[in-house]
Amino acid sequence: MEVEKIRIKLNVWSYIEVTQAFLHLLLKSPYGGLIVNQSSVGSVAVLPFQGVYTASKAAIAMLSDTLRLELSVLGINVVDLKTGVVRSNLIKNQKEAKPPTLPEKSIYYPAREVVEKALSQDAFAEGGMPTLQWATAVVGDLLKQKPPPVIWRGEQAWVARLISVLPFGMFDSMLRKLTGLDVVEKIMKVEAGA
Numbered sequence: 001m002e003v004e005k006i007r008i009k010l011n012v013w014s015y016i017e018v019t020q021a022f023l024h025l026l027l028k029s030p031y032g033g034l035i036v037n038q039s040s041v042g043s044v045a046v047l048p049f050q051g052v053y054t055a056s057k058a059a060i061a062m063l064s065d066t067l068r069l070e071l072s073v074l075g076i077n078v079v080d081l082k083t084g085v086v087r088s089n090l091i092k093n094q095k096e097a098k099p100p101t102l103p104e105k106s107i108y109y110p111a112r113e114v115v116e117k118a119l120s121q122d123a124f125a126e127g128g129m130p131t132l133q134w135a136t137a138v139v140g141d142l143l144k145q146k147p148p149p150v151i152w153r154g155e156q157a158w159v160a161r162l163i164s165v166l167p168f169g170m171f172d173s174m175l176r177k178l179t180g181l182d183v184v185e186k187i188m189k190v191e192a193g194a
Helices: 002-028 051-072 090-097 109-119 131-142 157-165 172-179 181-192
Strands: 033-038 076-083 150-153
Touching (some): 150 157, 172 181
16 A cells, blocks of 8 residues: 555656746746646556556646646646557566565455456556657657647557547456456456355
8 A cells, every 4th residue: 555655646746746846947938838747548548456556647637637727827838648558668677676466465366366467567568659759759749839738649549548538438348358357357256156
């Protein structure tokens, strides 16, 4: 639980603190200021077993949208950068630092192997848009005269964007399979004797 509290602090409060720290400089800019907040496609897409992460990204997305309106009267633009999968060492480094493990008291402990695989994000480890391609596209978006308030970049970003406008729950079965939640359900039913 402590790790997840740190995640909320990092993914929400740090953005607020940095914005407050640099706001006076942005207000002095003769060209108008620009704040770019890195949220994620996870801010609009359900990721089983990643609830705190996606909640933190949804929080920064909403904060970005609120700041966009509030700071526009002061000539400051705010962009929500919703990044999909980008090829990097992030997942590998996280696993090497501390592989995700499910607590023994978790209700999902009988399906721990499947859940831990979902927590480790193995499904995304080998894919992703090349980093340079992502960065080039993002910089191109941000250097526009009027950058869009929301930028969708990275592999599968278009899928998340589509999910965000389609009927609620339409992609649930796909997400269940992608994250192994369908297998977890079977294991849990066997454990319950159903």
